[in-house]
Each structure stands twice: as C-alpha cells, then as structure tokens.
Amino acid sequence: INTLYVMFSQELEKAGLLNKTKIAEGGRKLRKSWSPSWVVLVGNSLVFFKDPKSQTPSSWRPGNSRPESSVDLRGAQLHWANDLSSKKNVFKLRTVTGNEFLLQSETDSLIKEWYKTIQNIIPPLVLS
Numbered sequence: 001i002n003t004l005y006v007m008f009s010q011e012l013e014k015a016g017l018l019n020k021t022k023i024a025e026g027g028r029k030l031r032k033s034w035s036p037s038w039v040v041l042v043g044n045s046l047v048f049f050k051d052p053k054s055q056t057p058s059s060w061r062p063g064n065s066r067p068e069s070s071v072d073l074r075g076a077q078l079h080w081a082n083d084l085s086s087k088k089n090v091f092k093l094r095t096v097t098g099n100e101f102l103l104q105s106e107t108d109s110l111i112k113e114w115y116k117t118i119q120n121i122i123p124p125l126v127l128s
C-alpha cells in the first residue's frame with residue numbers, strides 16, 4: 001500500500017532495466033545473486049520489479065505489477081564500486097538501514113545517467 005501510494009502520488013523520474021544484486025541486509029553481508037531488474041525511481045524511492053520480460057518500459061504501469069522491493073533513498077549513499085565486482089559499470093547504493101545493493105549495466109552512458117539521477121535526487125536525511 002505504501003509503495004502504491006508513493007507511485008501514484010509522486011513523480012516518475014526514471015525507469016529502466018539494470019542488473020541488480022543485494023550484497024548486505026541491515027549491515028550483514030549477503031551472497032551475491034545478480035539478476036535483471038526493472039528499476040523505477042519515483043519520489044524518494046527506488047522500486048525494483050521482477051520479471052523483465054513482462055515489464056517493458058511501454059507496458060509498465062504502477063498498478064499492473066507488484067514490486068519486488070523498494071529502497072528509501074533518504075540519507076542513502078552512492079559510490080562507484082568497480083572494485084566490488086568483475087563486471088564493469090557497477091555502483092553501490094547503501095541505505096541508512098544498512099542494506100546494500102549493486103547496480104550494473106553494460107551500457108556506459110546508461111549507468112552514468114542512473115548514477116547522476118539518483119545522486120541528484122537523494123534527499124538529506126531529516127531527523128525528527
């Protein structure tokens with residue numbers, strides 16, 4: 001419900017196919033498992049969808065599929081991380097809760113665009 005609310009109420013900034021693996025959960029290291037994922041940047045969140053075959057950019061609509069997971073970008077850190085993989089064009093996203101993701105694309109221009117867009121959108125963490 002939160003995710004759907006976010007998707008209907010916030011502006012869609014960017015969407016596309018990237019390779020993704022989660023490498024840490026709450027600061028605890030996880031075993032890498034790369035898979036293609038539709039990544040949607042909307043409001044303060046990065047939302048991941050499975051099954052790229054049924055998720056082409058033109059058919060993607062907020063209501064017609066369930067997100068696999070989503071990441072709250074508030075206070076998140078973004079770094080190029082080519083040292084963490086043998087793949088090229090890899091960056092690491094770390095959330096304030098200690099979840100870490102690697103995102104990758106074979107296309108240089110595409111990954112640079114994603115990096116720039118996420119970097120510019122990460123809102124400062126406001127402690128209440």
Ligand code: I3S
Pocket residue numbers: 031032033034084085086087
């Ligand atoms: O950092 P690692 O451990 O070398 O990452 C590789 C492994 O996770 C490997 O899986 P298995 O060890 O479970 O077979 C993946 O298939 C590789 O893709 C990982 O390395 P890259 O360099 O692709 O991130």
